[in-house]
Amino acid sequence: MTKRKPMVAGNWKMNGSLALVEQLSDAINETKSAELDIVLFPPFPLIPAMLKAGVISGSQTICENEPGAYTGEVDAQLIKDLGAQYTLVGHSERRSIYKENSTTVANKFARAQNVGLTPILCVGESESERENALTEQVVAAQIDAVIEKLGVAALKDSVIAYEPVWAIGTGKTASPEQAQNVHKFIRDKIAALDSNLAQGLTILYGGSVNEKNSESLFAQADIDGGLIGGASLKADSFIAICNSAKGTV
Numbered sequence: 001m002t003k004r005k006p007m008v009a010g011n012w013k014m015n016g017s018l019a020l021v022e023q024l025s026d027a028i029n030e031t032k033s034a035e036l037d038i039v040l041f042p043p044f045p046l047i048p049a050m051l052k053a054g055v056i057s058g059s060q061t062i063c064e065n066e067p068g069a070y071t072g073e074v075d076a077q078l079i080k081d082l083g084a085q086y087t088l089v090g091h092s093e094r095r096s097i098y099k100e101n102s103t104t105v106a107n108k109f110a111r112a113q114n115v116g117l118t119p120i121l122c123v124g125e126s127e128s129e130r131e132n133a134l135t136e137q138v139v140a141a142q143i144d145a146v147i148e149k150l151g152v153a154a155l156k157d158s159v160i161a162y163e164p165v166w167a168i169g170t171g172k173t174a175s176p177e178q179a180q181n182v183h184k185f186i187r188d189k190i191a192a193l194d195s196n197l198a199q200g201l202t203i204l205y206g207g208s209v210n211e212k213n214s215e216s217l218f219a220q221a222d223i224d225g226g227l228i229g230g231a232s233l234k235a236d237s238f239i240a241i242c243n244s245a246k247g248t249v
């Protein structure tokens, strides 16, 4: 069985500054250890500074296309050439505010892998979808869009982040049991196609994770770490969350 390693990722969204890179990177460098992957997703212009400070980094999105006339977009190859290793794809804010559908997200996933970036595929249901018992259906469709385009084997070099939309930035975290149930559903779904791959797949939870709830979330069998928004902008909180992930997988 492939052994998984916990990961804590910080998504700064459209926040942060060079000063914060300096502050956070110092703290991260003191906390880094071989038993935990820590990855930061600052806004594009801060990626070089984050990398220079020694922190593994990625972008929050990429363009699905190869270079060309796409004003304002950022080419995945450029992100890779900077030295970044990851990119988020399909974050719920990209899906809802920028109208990215599952086809676009699958195209971005493919483009990331083409240039050698590891995609972190974000999936999750809205509040009304949960209330209507559609969580599994929604999450399955978001993952199937990638499997249908690229085959299940493409998930081997990727990470999945389950982020219920109703828990993002709201202070309403999924309970450890609620999150575990969806993580298990995702792993079982993929295991039905390739059980080795599913066992080795890192599945992160995101949505109002903080230093108080991270330990109980990360203790769940199928939760391999977290994708942290607001709390990744505060060194003390983020480091406490990182420490709570050590030794949990």
Ligand code: 13P
Residues within 6 Å of the ligand: 011, 091, 163, 167, 168, 169, 170, 171, 206, 207, 208, 209, 227, 228, 229, 230, 231
């Ligand atoms: P919050 O941790 O601020 O809820 O954000 C979660 C998120 O969207 C990470 O990608």
